[in-house]
Amino acid sequence: MNTLKLSRITAELALAGLLLSGISGCAVMSEEECYATNWYEKGYEDGTQGKASSMLGEYVSACSKYVSVDRSGYNQGRREGAEVFCNPSRAYDLGIQGYTLTDICRGTRNESEFIRKYQAGYVIYDMGKQVEEIDKKLEEVSELMSSGAYRGDVYDRLRSNYRYLEQLRYHAAEDYNKLSTANGRKVTVRNYRNEINRMPYPEALSDARTIRDNIAEADRELDKIRRDMDDARRKMDHAENDHDYKRYRKQWDCLKDADHRVRRKLEDSKHDYHPRRIDFSKERKQCHY
Numbered sequence: 001m002n003t004l005k006l007s008r009i010t011a012e013l014a015l016a017g018l019l020l021s022g023i024s025g026c027a028v029m030s031e032e033e034c035y036a037t038n039w040y041e042k043g044y045e046d047g048t049q050g051k052a053s054s055m056l057g058e059y060v061s062a063c064s065k066y067v068s069v070d071r072s073g074y075n076q077g078r079r080e081g082a083e084v085f086c087n088p089s090r091a092y093d094l095g096i097q098g099y100t101l102t103d104i105c106r107g108t109r110n111e112s113e114f115i116r117k118y119q120a121g122y123v124i125y126d127m128g129k130q131v132e133e134i135d136k137k138l139e140e141v142s143e144l145m146s147s148g149a150y151r152g153d154v155y156d157r158l159r160s161n162y163r164y165l166e167q168l169r170y171h172a173a174e175d176y177n178k179l180s181t182a183n184g185r186k187v188t189v190r191n192y193r194n195e196i197n198r199m200p201y202p203e204a205l206s207d208a209r210t211i212r213d214n215i216a217e218a219d220r221e222l223d224k225i226r227r228d229m230d231d232a233r234r235k236m237d238h239a240e241n242d243h244d245y246k247r248y249r250k251q252w253d254c255l256k257d258a259d260h261r262v263r264r265k266l267e268d269s270k271h272d273y274h275p276r277r278i279d280f281s282k283e284r285k286q287c288h289y
Contacts, residue, residue, distance in 0.1 A: 034063035047081020052102035095121025157204035254287035
């Protein structure tokens, strides 16, 4: 299987798993449903749909103020329905689709075989999810690197992390393919979730995010400074006396200096080993007098 297609394939499997697992969601019964329900049939329906044994408690909670729930009939129906659901021929497909298995197969005739085949499929699904998790981290690091906002040490650490994740992704894709072609053979694979955050410089991502946030904040503040400078310039042009002109000119000069200070602080933060969030607003605020 082409490893480049893994993200799309596992995304499709995840969607199918969500659709399947949705059938095991909690049901809320209305008063009319409580009166009309045949509890044996309800149990059989829940059993064939793989619902958990805890569903009976949900029905009792919803219906006990109206009717007496036939627990024995429900449990008998659920046991018979569970035998239908826990057919080993469908277990592998449920696993590979990421279906969340309940306690439905406990005590059924084919419990052991069903669980074995389900787990064989689920381990492929889970490895696909691990590849997706690595891809997401790679995408984040790549976006941070490609922004052009980082200098020197921060960029070098991001690049080291990217190379590490690339290697991790390569091995995870190999394990995915091994599992997919095992045909029932036992295959030993790594748990990559334990390794994703073992990048050489995990803190580089938070440092880069801090710089990214500082850039955004500085840009917003520089826009405000430019607007205030334009306003001060207009007031200078329409000043009615020398006193007002000097006051607006002083404010304009202050704002110009504030613009320089914001830009300098931003550039300095890009070279910090562990940059911190910066409040740029005080540079402009001190010019409002």
